[in-house]
Amino acid sequence: MSIDIEILNGNAAWPAAEPLLNAVWPSEIKATRPWGEVTFAHADFRVLVEADDAGLVCHVGLYRRHATFNGRAAHVGGIGGVATRADHRRRGLATIALNAAIQTFRHEGSLGFALLFCEAATVPFYQARGWHLFEGEILAEQPAGHGRFDVLVPMVFDLVQKPRKGVIDLRGLPW
Secondary structure (H helix, E strand, C coil): CEEEEEEEEEHHHHHHHHHHHHEEEEEEEEHHHHCCCCCCCCCCCEEEECCCCCCCEECCCCCCEEECCCCCEEEEEEEEEEEEHHHHHHHHCHHHHHHHHHHCCCCCHCEEEEEEEECHHHHHHCCCCCCCCCCCCEEEECEEEEEECCCCCCEEEECCCCCCCCECCCCCCCC
């Protein structure tokens, strides 16, 4: 199997990504998840992995946010919408896509750290790829207002800063 990796504008790549995301998380599955009712931000960029035999098989959304960490300005890179088609899992595609996302953030050079939110069951997957638990508080926007975001586990990837505790205010929707 050969693959192609592209990093595209989030809005322009949405028509390609949407069917994959809906296949991985159909509405009946989303309804059973604690995050099923969360309003998420739209990705600024998307890492798309295509297999020559199957089309789009993996997606990672990239977000850039002017947030705060412990009350101070922080330029944060976000990772969200990590999804791999069921028939292409356990082939390293999500790792490849995550590495491309982190490399993109590193090349930018202006981000303090990356942040993602995941279900507890996937924490070991991300830890094995260099992510760390963030044991502080996350604040985010939702249609009902600004407040604590705790329906998913926050994890950070060190770029310049190494946040482990404290308060991160996303100053917008989570991803």
